Amino acid sequence: MTDDDGPITEPQTRSWTLLTNHGRVLLLIASHPDARLRDLAERAGITERAAGSIVGDLEEAGYVTRSRTGRRNSYQVHAERPFRHPAEAGHPIGELIAVFR
Numbered sequence: 001m002t003d004d005d006g007p008i009t010e011p012q013t014r015s016w017t018l019l020t021n022h023g024r025v026l027l028l029i030a031s032h033p034d035a036r037l038r039d040l041a042e043r044a045g046i047t048e049r050a051a052g053s054i055v056g057d058l059e060e061a062g063y064v065t066r067s068r069t070g071r072r073n074s075y076q077v078h079a080e081r082p083f084r085h086p087a088e089a090g091h092p093i094g095e096l097i098a099v100f101r
Contacts, residue, residue, distance in 0.1 A: 021046055023096070025054045029064055030077045030097045037073070063093060 019027075024044045028035065035043075041051035055075075058064040061084070065076045079094030 021050065022054050022057060025051060026058060026063060026077065026093065027097060027100050029055075029058075029075045030079075031101070033075045033077070034069070034072065035075075 021044060025040055025046075028040050028043050032039070032043075037051050037055065038048050040055070041048040044051060046054075055064065055066070059066055061081075063078055063081050065078065066073050067076070068074075077093075077097065079097055080092050082089045083091055083093060083096075
């Protein structure tokens with residue numbers, strides 16, 4: 001497409017989503033507490049390494065507890081924990097989980 005001053009270019013759009021990968025993995029764990037890391041990664045559309053890092057972050061922050069069941073991990077989400085951002089800190093993450101259930 002052109003006009004009198006030359007070609008008109010379409011505006012570039014940035015790719016983004018409303019949920020971060022951390023939020024997505026947290027929701028997946030809440031729905032599938034016995035899921036393998038590989039499965040969480042696949043469903044979240046991220047690498048297994050990224051999923052492992054995110055699960056570690058969620059554990060360290062107290063949102064998730066990981067326990068060993070035989071050769072597999074099992075996860076428990078602590079839905080009473082508040083959101084991290086000050087704007088949402090008055091709400092427990094369980095409210096988000098409830099929206100997606």
